[in-house]
Amino acid sequence: MVGGKFKPRTGERSSGMKEEELRELSDCIICKKGIGHTGLPLFTKLTIERFGLNKSALKRHTGLEMMISPGLASVMGPNEDLADRLGDSIVVAVCESCLTENVCIAQLMEPVETSDAGGQDG
Numbered sequence: 001m002v003g004g005k006f007k008p009r010t011g012e013r014s015s016g017m018k019e020e021e022l023r024e025l026s027d028c029i030i031c032k033k034g035i036g037h038t039g040l041p042l043f044t045k046l047t048i049e050r051f052g053l054n055k056s057a058l059k060r061h062t063g064l065e066m067m068i069s070p071g072l073a074s075v076m077g078p079n080e081d082l083a084d085r086l087g088d089s090i091v092v093a094v095c096e097s098c099l100t101e102n103v104c105i106a107q108l109m110e111p112v113e114t115s116d117a118g119g120q121d122g
Contacts, residue, residue: 025043027093028098031095035095037097045091048089050085061080090108
């Protein structure tokens, strides 16, 4: 993985996807087409979460590491969150043709407008 470590999730793998979840993920977040429009029976499900570093917790943890040692600080420290989740996580689907496109991740996190959000005439 470019720019970071890839850590696969273990123990969370389900056997598949039920109808309701598949219907919720039926459109590609990038091209807005159905996930099967390519003719390939494959798509990718992405979970996007945004975090902010907790500066005071990082200072405390770093100070403890300097006083005792990184290994001991991890074991003996308060084990507090060093980053806080900002907002809700979002789950999106990406079709096979869009999977290789360069995409701005921040755009994927913008609220999706619905077709009836424009107001009513009359």
